[in-house]
Amino acid sequence: QVQLVESGGGLVQPGGSLRLSCVASGRFFSSYAMGWFRQAPGKEREFVAAINWSGGSTLYAKSVKGRFTISRDNAKNTVYLQMNSLKPEDTAVYYCAARLTSEPSRVGRYAYWGQGTQVTVSS
16 A cells, blocks of 8 residues: 655746655555656646656656656655646646556556645746
8 A cells, every 4th residue: 555645736937847746655665656647627637757666767748848857766755746847738736646567658557646736837
């Protein structure tokens, strides 16, 4: 069992930056690959970024590649999402999730989810 708690969301102006954190409970965090997803009002949950268990491999959605960076610190049981050059279309609830399976961009492959943190990009 893994419990995930996100933090770091908030209101930011276009072009600004935020860093989201996701802290995991449990002893086997380093065994899990992790992902970030987001969901805007009226839209389906969509993939943002993923990282493998060691941090040596990452994957990004086209819409965020070059602006967002996913990383992890297994000693702190934490995964991060650094978001730069934010745009109004990045506004959503952001969720972190953990998986033991392949296919990092598929929602259904993740077994554990956090409660989400709101990110609002607006002037």
